[in-house]
Amino acid sequence: EKAGYDHFMLKEIYEQPRALRDTLISRLEDDKVVLNEVDLTAEQLRSFRKVFIVACGTAWHAGLVGKTLIERWVRLPVEVDIASEFRYRSPLVDEHTLVVVISQSGETADTLAALREAKRNGARIVAITNVVGSSVAREAHDVIYTWAGPEIAVASTKAYTTQLEGVVLLGLYLAQTRGTLATEKIRKIITALRRLPAQAQEILDESEHIKDLAQSFVEVEDAFFIGRCLDWNVAMEGALKLKEISYIHAEAYAAGELKHGTLALITDKTPVIALATQMDVYEKTLSNIIEVRARDARVIGITFKSNKDLDKSVDRVIYLPETIGELAPILTVIPMQLLAYYVSVARGCDVDKPRNLAKSVTVE
Numbered sequence: 001e002k003a004g005y006d007h008f009m010l011k012e013i014y015e016q017p018r019a020l021r022d023t024l025i026s027r028l029e030d031d032k033v034v035l036n037e038v039d040l041t042a043e044q045l046r047s048f049r050k051v052f053i054v055a056c057g058t059a060w061h062a063g064l065v066g067k068t069l070i071e072r073w074v075r076l077p078v079e080v081d082i083a084s085e086f087r088y089r090s091p092l093v094d095e096h097t098l099v100v101v102i103s104q105s106g107e108t109a110d111t112l113a114a115l116r117e118a119k120r121n122g123a124r125i126v127a128i129t130n131v132v133g134s135s136v137a138r139e140a141h142d143v144i145y146t147w148a149g150p151e152i153a154v155a156s157t158k159a160y161t162t163q164l165e166g167v168v169l170l171g172l173y174l175a176q177t178r179g180t181l182a183t184e185k186i187r188k189i190i191t192a193l194r195r196l197p198a199q200a201q202e203i204l205d206e207s208e209h210i211k212d213l214a215q216s217f218v219e220v221e222d223a224f225f226i227g228r229c230l231d232w233n234v235a236m237e238g239a240l241k242l243k244e245i246s247y248i249h250a251e252a253y254a255a256g257e258l259k260h261g262t263l264a265l266i267t268d269k270t271p272v273i274a275l276a277t278q279m280d281v282y283e284k285t286l287s288n289i290i291e292v293r294a295r296d297a298r299v300i301g302i303t304f305k306s307n308k309d310l311d312k313s314v315d316r317v318i319y320l321p322e323t324i325g326e327l328a329p330i331l332t333v334i335p336m337q338l339l340a341y342y343v344s345v346a347r348g349c350d351v352d353k354p355r356n357l358a359k360s361v362t363v364e
């Protein structure tokens, strides 16, 4: 059942190339996205004035990436809500609202309650879920399945990367129908999408060094994950993974926000994982890296192979294969999943069943 791996989490991390491929297959044609499962006419797709993305935990992190992509590609306002907050703030939802519900299990009580509330208010519900026939799948109007396969470890890995593909596919589909992206741009994104499974494999094949890096985290008490734009969104997922399974306090921060307070917490004992894959803000991220290094923090950078210069500004760099900024989160998270995994093992934690947590949270 663990197929020779020590833990389900490691097995599931290594299944990502396959899961990424399966989620894309049949949904990509030469220069367009085909989402036969979304039963909306072009007219309906054009009638939305607003999008909400509602989810919990890791799925919420995927939603944050979805917001940036949909706003950028479709030019529609998108709000992302934590499901347990959504219902209690009287969100402005009506029949011109598209509500995207993201849930691996499809059984999370808060997410389900938010879905029902949005439906009562007349919204159209599209679910991105991993479990066929789950409550979320049954109650949504349309379902985009992630084909990650069963996820057993409490810490979500392959569900996250395939949820990211789900929001990318939905964003492209909306852009295509509403005519907000040039065909050339769509083709470029699709070409980059097709490369992802092999690139994820490449990261896994070159990941041996992350095991050594993890050893240096055994005594760590606090860690920071920083980045700008989409890098910040993935930083949140990186921090959650580390907290959840290794019990190290970790915080994700928008790199530019550090100097508004949090910089005071950075000392020579604080490792900082700095993500630098968003090239339009690369220089700005570099200056934030210099700020934390001035406080003697140990900085581990994550960037593309072409940004060789990063090793001059940080203590160590994890290099990723090249992709477009919008898809970078799908690759960036993989070394952070592995880091959290190996730190958890090195600290002797129960990797697959972290204390106080359940795989599926069915209470509100």
Ligand code: M6R
Pocket: 056, 057, 058, 059, 102, 103, 104, 105, 106, 107, 108, 111, 154, 155, 156, 157, 240, 244, 359, 360, 361
């Ligand atoms: O099944 P769901 O995607 O609705 O679950 C949501 C969260 O409970 C889940 O992502 C949780 O945050 C993970 N354990 C994180 O690794």
